Amino acid sequence: MPTPHYGQPRYRVIADELKERIENGVIPLGALLPTESVLTAEFQVARGTIRKAIAALRDAGYAATEHGRGTYATQKSLHLTQGPTVRLRRIPADEQLATLFQIKVGTTLIERETVVQRGDQVDMVIRAYRILPATP
Incomplete structure (x- = not known):
């Protein structure tokens, strides 16, 4: 699914799309994100681009990766007023x-x-x- 990026790096556009899916509940909190291979096919980009997008999500607090479990949506999008x-x-x-x-x-x-x-x-x-x- 090619997306116009208007000067933004492609990984940033993908990270923003995934962030929006997390915020809107399309990817529920705690749910695993689609695999790298699924995302590469969906966005028609190289695996490295997907890895950079996921790294950007992690840096922004919207995703976490656990060895052996995968990458899942985290609670950043809740805008919590106090910790859990x-x-x-x-x-x-x-x-x-x-x-x-x-x-x-x-x-x-x-x-x-x-x-x-x-x-x-x-x-x-x-x-x-x-x-x-x-x-x-």
Whole structure:
């Protein structure tokens, strides 16, 4: 999808497009960005151009890359008035979590709850779970 860039470097135009998709929710927060190969095909550019665009997104706080996970949309676009609140706690696995993790009901899990607010308004609550590591 060729885009007129009016003097801007091509990677900057792509970074701006991806940033707009994140801000508009087309790419939801926490969701993986399309792979480099998908983006190279969509924007009809070299892989290096896509890498520079993703680096620009990371620098601006709209994306983060985790080794082994990929690049995902971050919370920059929320314009938060305060940082997210994170709480860790141990919980017993209910039936749904036990099925997902393929463990017994009642097995101890770690729940990480992140509450993101704008002012006094809760914008989102994210809960992630992991199995409590076995102690030797």
